[in-house]
Amino acid sequence: DVKVTQSSRYLVKRTGEKVFLECVQDMDHENMFWYRQDPGLGLRLIYFSYDVKMKEKGDIPEGYSVSREKKERFSLILESASTNQTSMYLCASSFPADSGNTIYFGEGSWLTVV
């Protein structure tokens, strides 16, 4: 079965802390994504990656960075967490989109910054 695994389901961090959210997929997908989801705003793309060591900014990259050292792993980093980064973070992966390949999501990570 297809699996996208996010390392932490619920986290509480203090303002200014560095936060790592890890995501691993076991489907040999080229594409990996990090989204945040807030009520009424839908899914907003933070960063995505089409290949190892490759990253592209999404719609809201400010305050975030990413790392993709291995094909199966895509990490989201909050260098200095702020309260406006309290949200649900979703990792996803897929084969290239040009054939309508389904995007698969992890379970989500609920981050609260206090």
Added chain:
Amino acid sequence: GQNIDQPTEMTATEGAIVQINCTYQTSGFNGLFWYQQHAGEAPTFLSYNVLDGLEEKGRFSSFLSRSKGYSYLLLKELQMKDSASYLCAVIDSNYQLIWGAGTKLIIKP
């Protein structure tokens, strides 16, 4: 800019039929997805349309009209477990996924 519109919330009765609409204005079109998301869970794939017409899959059907920039998801014989948010997403000309904000569907007995 790119935009996808869906109703914010809909209510329907168990056993009935409901249609959730999605209109889009995007730079190009390479397909449209519908996803279901239960509260606190990840979105899961429901359907994919790239050609005009109706795709039927059990109790769920999805329709696409590319000329009108319009799709709908039709849910028949509604069950309580269908209470969820339904997300519409379009693949644009750059093969980027553009997401709607989702429609929260409430099913009443």
